Amino acid sequence: MPRKSIFFDIVRISLYQVYCQRRRYLGVVLAIALGTAGFIVIATMGRDVKKNLNADLDLLGGATLIRAYLDPYLPTHKYSKYPEFTLDTIEAMKSLPGVQAVSVIVFKPTAISTFQKEEVAFPLIGADGFFWSVNSFTPVSGSFFNADDVAKRRRVCVLGTRLAKKIFGRTDVVGQQCQIGNESYRVSGILGGVAVGDLVEYGFVPITSAESFVIGLSFRQKAYIRCVGWDDVSKVAAVLPDVVHAHQVTDSLRVDVRWEELKRVQRVAWWVELFIYLSTAATLILGGFGIWNGMMATVKSRKTEIGLKKAMGAEDRDILAQFMIEALSLSFASALLGGFLGRGAMEIVGHLMKSRASDALFFTCVGLALFFSLILGAGAGFYPSLRASRMEVVDALRYE
Amino acid sequence: MHSAMNEIWPHAEPDLPLIEVKGLSHTYNGGTGPIEVLREVCLSVRKGEMVAIMGPSGSGKSTLMSVLGLLMIPSRGIYRVLDRDILKLDRSSQAFFRRTYVGFVFQRCNLVDNCSVYENLEFPLIYAGVKRSERPARIQDALARVNLSQRLHHKANQLSGGEQQRVAIARALVNNPLIVLADEPTGQLDRTHGEQVLDHFEQILAGRDKAVLIVTHDPQVAERCTRVCLLEDGVLKSS
Numbered sequence: 001m002p003r004k005s006i007f008f009d010i011v012r013i014s015l016y017q018v019y020c021q022r023r024r025y026l027g028v029v030l031a032i033a034l035g036t037a038g039f040i041v042i043a044t045m046g047r048d049v050k051k052n053l054n055a056d057l058d059l060l061g062g063a064t065l066i067r068a069y070l071d072p073y074l075p076t077h078k079y080s081k082y083p084e085f086t087l088d089t090i091e092a093m094k095s096l097p098g099v100q101a102v103s104v105i106v107f108k109p110t111a112i113s114t115f116q117k118e119e120v121a122f123p124l125i126g127a128d129g130f131f132w133s134v135n136s137f138t139p140v141s142g143s144f145f146n147a148d149d150v151a152k153r154r155r156v157c158v159l160g161t162r163l164a165k166k167i168f169g170r171t172d173v174v175g176q177q178c179q180i181g182n183e184s185y186r187v188s189g190i191l192g193g194v195a196v197g198d199l200v201e202y203g204f205v206p207i208t209s210a211e212s213f214v215i216g217l218s219f220r221q222k223a224y225i226r227c228v229g230w231d232d233v234s235k236v237a238a239v240l241p242d243v244v245h246a247h248q249v250t251d252s253l254r255v256d257v258r259w260e261e262l263k264r265v266q267r268v269a270w271w272v273e274l275f276i277y278l279s280t281a282a283t284l285i286l287g288g289f290g291i292w293n294g295m296m297a298t299v300k301s302r303k304t305e306i307g308l309k310k311a312m313g314a315e316d317r318d319i320l321a322q323f324m325i326e327a328l329s330l331s332f333a334s335a336l337l338g339g340f341l342g343r344g345a346m347e348i349v350g351h352l353m354k355s356r357a358s359d360a361l362f363f364t365c366v367g368l369a370l371f372f373s374l375i376l377g378a379g380a381g382f383y384p385s386l387r388a389s390r391m392e393v394v395d396a397l398r399y400e
Numbered sequence: 401m402h403s404a405m406n407e408i409w410p411h412a413e414p415d416l417p418l419i420e421v422k423g424l425s426h427t428y429n430g431g432t433g434p435i436e437v438l439r440e441v442c443l444s445v446r447k448g449e450m451v452a453i454m455g456p457s458g459s460g461k462s463t464l465m466s467v468l469g470l471l472m473i474p475s476r477g478i479y480r481v482l483d484r485d486i487l488k489l490d491r492s493s494q495a496f497f498r499r500t501y502v503g504f505v506f507q508r509c510n511l512v513d514n515c516s517v518y519e520n521l522e523f524p525l526i527y528a529g530v531k532r533s534e535r536p537a538r539i540q541d542a543l544a545r546v547n548l549s550q551r552l553h554h555k556a557n558q559l560s561g562g563e564q565q566r567v568a569i570a571r572a573l574v575n576n577p578l579i580v581l582a583d584e585p586t587g588q589l590d591r592t593h594g595e596q597v598l599d600h601f602e603q604i605l606a607g608r609d610k611a612v613l614i615v616t617h618d619p620q621v622a623e624r625c626t627r628v629c630l631l632e633d634g635v636l637k638s639s
Contacts, residue, residue, distance in 0.1 A: 009526045020514040308510050311471055312571075313499015313527040315492050393471040397510065 003318065010318060014325035018333075021298065028290030029334045032376070035283030036338025036369045041345045042276060043365045044357035048349070063262040064233055065134070066225040068093075068240060069254040084219035089247040093225055096243060098232030102225050103130040106210055107218045111203060114179045115167045122163050124180065124203045126210025126217060134226040137196060142174035142189030149188075150206040155213075157185035160200035161192035180205065183213045230266045233257060284372070287334065288380040295327050295384035306388050307396025320389035327381020328374060335373030339366040416483050418611045419445040419468065419579065424477030425634075426463055437463045438474065439634040448608040450601055452622040453615045455631035461615045462507065462583055464631065468613065469502050469581045470494045481579070499528045503572035505582035507615075510568065511556035517543070517567050518552050524575045542574040543567075545600050547593075561588045569597055573604070580604065580612040586621055598624050 018025070070083035085104055094102045111124035129147030131137075137144070145156045157178055164171045164187075167178065171192070177184045185205060192200055210217055225240070227233045237257045244253050299306070306319055343362065350356045424441040427434045437460040445451055453461050466472045467479065470486060479486050481501065489497060503524075511520050521539040530538065543549050546566035551559060559567065565588045572580060580601065586594035598621065601612045614625060622628045630637045 003529070005529045006526050009532075013526075016515075304510060305512050308506075308512070309523060309527070310495065311469065311498060311504050311506075312524040313495050315495040315527075318527065394466050397471070397506070 003315070006318065007321075010322050011325055014322050015329055017322075018326050018329050024298070025291075025294055025330055028287055028294055029330065029337065031283055031290055032287030032331060032334035032373065033338040033341055035280055035287055036335050036373070037341035037345055038276075038280045038283065039369060040339065040342030040362065040365045041349060042280065043368075044342075044346050044361050045349045045353070045355075048353045048355045048357075062135070063258055063265040064227040064230055065258070066227065066233065066237055066240065067256040068223045068225060068244070069256070070219075070221045070250055070252045071254050072221075072252055082219045083250050083252050084221055085223055085244075086248045089244055090223065092243050092247050093223065093240070096236055096239065098227050098229075098236050100226045100228045101130045101134045102223055103128050103134040104207070104220045104223045105131065106207055106220055107222065108210075108214055108216055111180055111214065113167050113203070118167075120163070120166045122166070122201060122203050124205065124210070124214065126207040126214070127204050128207050131204070131224070134224045137191060138193075139189035140192040141172065142187070144189050144191075145204075145206050150208050153208045153212055154206060155183055155185045155209055156188040156206065158189045158191055158204040159187055160196070160202045161190055162200040163203055164190055166201075178203075181214055185209075230262060230269065233262055284376065287331075288376045291327055291330055291377060291380035292384065294330075295323065295381050296387075298326070299323065299384045299388045302388075303391065303396045306391050307393050307398075310391070310393040311397065316389040319391075320385050323385035323388045324378070324381050327385065328377040331373040331377030331380070332370065335366075335369045338369060338373075342366070342369075417444045417480075418447050418449075418482060419443065419613075420478075420480040420483070421468070422478040424464075424467065424474050424479060426460075426467065426472075426474040437634050438467070441477070441631075441634070441636045443629065443636060445611045445613065447611055448605050449627060450605055450612040450614065450625045452625035452628045453613060453631055453636075454617065454622055454628060459631045460634045461631050464636075465581050465583050465613065465615055468579070469504055470497055495527075499524065499575065501578040503575060503577035503580045505565075505569050505572045505580070505585045507583040507587065511559075511564055511571075513557040514555065516553050516555055517548065517559070520556055520567060521571050521574050524571060528575050530575075538574055542570040545573065545603075546570045547596065562590065562593055565589055566593065566597070569600075573600075578610055580610065582612065583615045584617070585614060586616070586618065594618075594621070 068085075070085065072083055090102055090104055093099060105128070106126040108124045108126075110121050113120045113122065125131075129145070129150045132144045139158070140161060142158075144158055145154065149156050157180065159167070159173070159178065161171050164173050167173075168176065171190055173187050174189060176187050178187050179185075180203065191202075191204070205214070207220075225236060227236050234257075237255055240255050241253055244250065309319065342365070346357060346362065421441055421443040424438055424443075425436065426438040427436045429435075441464065443451075453464065455461050463472070467474045470489075473487060477487075481497075486494075486497060512523070518536075518539055521542060522535055525535045525538060540549060540552070543552060546569055548563060548566050548570065551563060551567070556564060556567065565585070569582070569585060572582070582601075586597055589597065601614075602624070604610050605612060614621060616622055
């Protein structure tokens, strides 16, 4: 510590010197500020980013999708001939922690569509409004039917691209009427793309409409449960049987999880996450080296000033304090700038992902960043400051 | 240590020599072996004296000044100020000695370029612990003595060589030191300003409690001193 009586004067001198040499430190300040901003964004928006990454990566493998069946052909089955998920069970599944959405479907292996007297056979799915988001499907054209269409039993349908081509000979059929069985449905959207697999040959109608107008449907035996993240899958899969059994009597439940895909996606995500954290840490550590290097250069170029101040009566601890305060103020200012940049980045990411991190979390992160910056500044600035303080007066004055 | 020095020195015997050096030698370790820069130097300076130290380049004048200002510790010898053995002080007390009793005027002005004249003169006051409220008056006073009051807020690098030298002199005097060590103080000044600086040194000595040691090559400067010492090959010969 410098002498108490001159502490504030030394702080003033140090800050003024940092200001005078701001161009020299610009790169270092920016590096630390960017590292800090990165840390703040990861810490505040990490879960939302992970959720979006989940959704994007999931398109490749459906790793966070759990499929639950009530299978009447299981050897253990003995209660109902036609088991199905009750509304209570579905609501209970939806309210499980880690569950994002649940969708239940009914199925008919062969439905018939007639267009210009030509008959086309295809598999038909009766789906609820969540089916599309649960499976991360997006329409090639038009739009999918929604919860309102399901509630009002509207006669709308979605066709896979290959099915549309089979029936109409083309795929731009949004708004056309499509005859399925004895009923006519308006085509609201077209489903296609690589991610949907063989569903391009399927037709889809609201589950309520299917149950009202289609004969020969399965019962509500199949449910898709979309988890929030990879970490939630195993937990949800573990409690799912208990939840189902708590709400209905059944012995035919089968839960399918794509464990292999899940592990792969988790591994990729772990590496991505590690890479981001390492990059942030590397940026901050490099910033620390930058301060160290900058301070060493500063001490060398200001040898005369150091010698002069010692000749005027500055003690070793006064010089040590001056250079330590310079290093600390640099790292502190960098972290503060990083806080502002982080806030900006947080707002942008939040806007893009339509979510917002809490202010308390943000300020905690800024506090942590400032604390870490002080450690960084002290660590990086100590040796150069010590060298400056130990410099012999005559050697320093003779430097020029 | 500092308080002990404060207590002892004001009550020191008035007849004691201010500076007393005996058998002072200093050896550098040069590339070709040890070089003896000062050899058995003996010097006694009383209060009120202005001593000129002359000699050819490389004779050890600046080294002697550095030793007298405690900027370096000699290889051997005795150095007393008011009968106190200065060479036995620890580093912190050496700094206290420099900020309280010594004013330096260096050969090169050695101002902090990116600071104003005011800030350059403020440094010695800061390290001496002078209250902020007292500083402006003392700085103004020191600058007025070298006729540079109008340059108070100019940056050091905006001044001419002569002005920088005068600021360096004002800085050496701002703490009202007991000993002024000046290495070629008038080297960069014209005759008029050089005379003014020497006038000012004489004013300082009028109080009879201080001493000025000047390293110079200028015989006219030496003429105005009370005593001239000649340093040749590290050996001091008093006039």
